[in-house]
Amino acid sequence: MSYADQLFIDMCKDILDHGTSTEGEKVRPHWADGTPAYTIKQFGVVNRYDLSKEFPALTLRKTYVKSAIDELLWIWQRKSNNVKDLKSSIWDEWADENGSIGKAYGYQMRVKHQYPEGMMDQVDRVIYDLKNHPFSRRIMTNIYVHQDLHEMNLYPCAYSMTFNVTQKPGHDKLTLNAILNQRSQDILAANNWNVVQYSVLVYMMAQVCDMEPGELVHVIADAHIYDRHIPIIQEMIQRKTYPAPKFWMNPDVKDFYEFTLDDFKVEDYQAGEQIKDIPIAI
Template sequence: MSYADRLFIDMCQDILDHGYSTEGEKVRPKWEDGSYAYTIKRFGVVNRYDLSKEFPALTLRRTAFKSAVDEILWIWQKKSNNIHELKSHIWDEWADADGSIGKAYGYQLGVKHQYKEGMMDQVDRVLFDLKENPYSRRIMTNIYVHQDLHEMNLYPCAYSMTFNVTDDKLNAVLNQRSQDILTANNWNVVQYAVLLHMIAQVSGLKAGELVHVIADAHIYDRHIPLVKELISRETYPAPDFWINPEIKNFYDFTTDDVRLDNYQTGPQIKNIPVAV
């Protein structure tokens, strides 16, 4: 069994066994039929993944690796907020007629700020610091910008990254205010694991730990039987991760420069209801 599978199974079982139900409370999300979408949740879940040992893709079911990488590059590399620059349709519900999701996600990473060294956006600042001052304790990003929240079609879920170099390994803390465990957990883990590998490589470092902090880790009421079935499945060894060693510039990466080999999984879960 892969470590990612073991951690995911234990996390889901803990939420199911010890989580708090929001049924009857004032909640925002609704199902397509208009009824309120309640959850079972746990507060303050912290998961650690050592990327030097294995790549954390679930084998219980397949995580759409190519689409996940495309989205993380859309946010961090293209710094885009327009779904027309994204190949998948995961943001369609939140886009306006022009395809914009407002001043959210990639938009915030592309905003230039004044530093002592000059004008840089948050991504370029991270890359600069990892090259010039890698042992700094101030290497971080934040896209939860309060002054722009009213112009975001969805408030950021995964909103900050804190990078830390220890013994020539690049580690990072991903902070997430809220997460739909069934639909988004491993998707986000895979994305930020890839991002960490990419930034480590172009910074002359090795990938270390990804620490994922989730403030509100929840399973929606209509997802409970799906999660129970999922975590009862057979598991397989973790896949092998490949990253193109020739890429030395973060902005040169494409979805073809990373892949999962020997990725054996259980069947996909189809027609998962999504609360909006």
């Protein structure tokens, strides 16, 4: 069993056994048929993944790693807020007639800000600090910009990354760690998707800044399982598990903006049967 599987199983059991229900409350999300989408939720879930030991892709069911990486590149590398720049259609629900999701996600990553060293966007600032001030405690991004919320078609769920560098005894290279802050997460549909994405981001940042990947700490304020997902989750966490797959990233890429989807591979990925047609609350 991979560590990611065990962590996911334990988290789901804890939410189902000890979480609180929103049934009967006034909730924003609803199903396609208009029915309110209630949840069982747990506040303040914190999961830690040691990326130096394994790639945290679930084996209970397969995570589409290439699609997850494409979305990550869409936000962090291409800095786009237009679904026409994305290979999948998962964001189409929130796009306008021109494909835009408003001033959300990639839009915020490309906004330039004034720093003592000059004008930079948030991604370039992270890379600059990791290369020049690696032990700074100020290396972070934030795309939950209140002044722009009214122009976002979807408020950011995973909204902040904080990077922190440590020096492991006996290691020549520094170790890059990160905290992903998420205000809300649909555990069935999005948990491992986000874990895989931001794990890959740590690998990428570590490589271009000549560091080793360390820990990804995932902080979820509202970790929830939707009512129509409960039987799916209950079946899924009883499944057979497999060893974690191997992750490969092209070691020759040293510029963050030169990575392409071809520079990533997941090998020996065994997983349980895919779950199709998962209902998504909107």
